[in-house]
Amino acid sequence: MTEATPAPDQGRLRRVLFSGLLGGVIEYYDFLLYGTVSALVFNRLFFAGLSPAVATFASFTTFAVGYFARPAGGLIFGHLGDRYGRKVMLLASMVLMGVASTLIGVLPTYASAGSWAPIMLVLLRLCQGIAVGGEWGGSTLLAAEHAPPARRGLLTGIVQLGGPVGSILSTAVLALVSLMPDEDFLTWGWRIPFLISAVLLALGLFVRSRVVESQVFLDSRAGAEHRRAPLIELLRRPVQLLRACFFVFGATVTQALTSAFMVSYATGVGVGRTDILIGQVFNGTGAAVAMLVATALSDRIGRRRTLIGAALLLAAVAYPVFAMIGTGDPVLLWVALGVFAGPPLGALLAPSAALLAESFDTSVRYTGVSAGYQVAAVLGGGLAPLIGVGLLSLAGGSPVLVAVYMAVACLASAVAVWSAKETKGRDLAASEATPEPVPAARG
Template sequence: MSSAPTPHSDPAQLRRVAISSLLGTAIEYYDFLLYSTMTALVFNKVFFPGSNPALGTIAAFGTLAAGYVARPIGGVIFGHFGDRIGRKSMLVLTMGLMGAASFLIGVLPTYQAVGVIAPLLLVLLRVVQGVAIGGEWGGATLMVTEHADPARRGFWNGIMQMGSPIGSLLSTGVVAVVAQLPDEDLISWGWRIPFLASIALLAAGLYLRIGVSESPVFREAAAGAEPAPTVPFLAIVRRPATLLLACGIGIGPFALTALLSSYMISYATAIGYDRSSAVTGLLFVSSTALVAIPLFSALSDRVGRRPVVLGGAVGIVVLAWPIYALVDTGSVPLLFTALVAGQIAQSAMFAPLGALLSEMFGTAVRYTGASMGYQFAALLGGGFTPLIASALLVDGPSSAPLIGLALGCGLVTVLCILRVRETKGQDLGRIAAATAPTVLPAESQNR
């Protein structure tokens, strides 16, 4: 076990890494979340037409879930090579895959043009997106985590985590513009514009990422005498407790993201809100996250990761019913109020995740372990939630199942975070085992 302190970069290099990770993650999430929004607006008509609109919506959200299913696969694949040969090269590769898949979605033929081939191609490209983002988050997070001073690891991860709401703002903003088109134009060609525009973002992102340096923690570990495991995935699953807890902690924030963003458009329009109001509500969500994420991330450096995540999880358990009661009023201002309240709780759970999950795994398996925990949480919490909600509401809109989903996923996060030790300030260089000793003994859970 290493006794040296965790190496970190000089301030100028750290800023370059953080900005690169922020912008790169924003571009990745623009592409990934753009698909989610378009699923709710047009894909059920363009790729899954049928006599029953509800079944078309379920099929469209099924392709959304396919991308989430692919995310853990991407975490394992890119995590393996990221742990074996380095973080930086995987970041460049994942961004290229994501950008290419998004651009190709923008030129796909519709169901009306080529029949069943169209949805099959859509699912294939969605899977490519999922694999790419499954590897991207872990690499971006570790580059920041492993360059940062341990005392400010949460703060710098918060900068990187802001890429998610920025990407959401970009995608929602572009969708808000094209949503002003008449329905016929939106369905025939307008939906393609945001996907085609991603090629410009890809070029900018690749330029930024190529210029950053490799993680100093990884370089030190690679130069050390202790050999890395040949297959990091196997080293983690042999001791699965930490991975399972990492996944469980992330289920709450991902489920809430799905309920407040992609599925909220479908639900809000189904109960009488116009499409423009529902899309504008997403802008409120993303704007709130831009403020809340860095604040909660910095707070986790002061009070710890556990209290911040626990506070957000308890918050959504308490607020699940009031949030949907406000949405069900039909009032646009109350809709926005509900979305902001939900987003504050989501940000408290989400903001510390990058630092927390990175601190739960040793350097030799950190890319794989953090990616798997995060992406399995994304699959279970974010990928299946809209699909389950669509199936539960096939006979008509009702907030009761949505309240149950939000409350249940929040409770999963509460139970899992209570089983994890505090990781704030942990020396990454001292975690020589496959996983950090983060699991509390049973008698200590409530201390």
């Protein structure tokens, strides 16, 4: 069914898109910054006394904690967002992320606080995970519910640019401070990118406060009795929820392997810190460009064709990416991340936002999108660096098993999308995803 709605107010739509983009930049700047710093700094400052390998594993474990918290954030913010609106929950998620990240920038290290230092680090990482769990689904839905159906893929894709732009921004800031002498960088330089979060938070709250609630949500709340427990409604359709998780599974695995895990792996084969950070900038840039192309394409040929093609391409480049990184040549690392990995990753991630939004009814959409994406983030992104370290050790330092893991994850996404119906042009106000009520038994 296609949507026949009046053209949206263009000023309102621009505010929604800019708010979503900026919110994504802030959330992923903070969230992904932690991943890079965990490989460069936290293993040395917060887990002192451990062997280098154990310290790196412990640092990646705190990185994974943020991913494990994301489904909880998705369920909390999703439930409240489906009942009370998208806007207020997006303001709350932004505050939580900004405050947690700023506090990481002033944390004492193990040398001065002992075991309290990693405990506080883990607690703040939990807050980051909960915040991201609420942000992605809410900003995606607000854009999707304001966008005209013919451009819904592209416009939700613009909001998804917040991820790579946030990654580029965090990497660029970290690259600048990493030019300091090692002693200064480890003493106080690494704190600067986290403290910048306070400035980003103030800007984000100003922009987001001017956004209005979506009319699709307001009509849904006014026209029908509001469901008390959106998650219970979703659990009545477990196949739909499980399929939604795998739409983005390959993207979350790849994103973690080419960020946090890649930093540790590339450092181990002799690539310098600055060269690694430059490679991450190329990766984010390639993903951002591909996001716009792929989302626009999904509005023309459909979500399924675009996403299946991206997943298959990403599976095909898995081994070349890690083989090039494994040479220790910085130029090959830049090509691997910017040309081979970044574009298909962006092409798989961005159109998934529209597909997820179009797969759920309004009354459970925030919960469904958030739960689907964030569970994938845990099973994929959260565990990927730990699994990558284990597979690398199992293969004696060869990246072949890591590449196989990435390829299998992308193929799982391709199968999940293939098994779904095409949703391009769906009327978001309709209840197409809701199963028909079971007729009462005749007595």
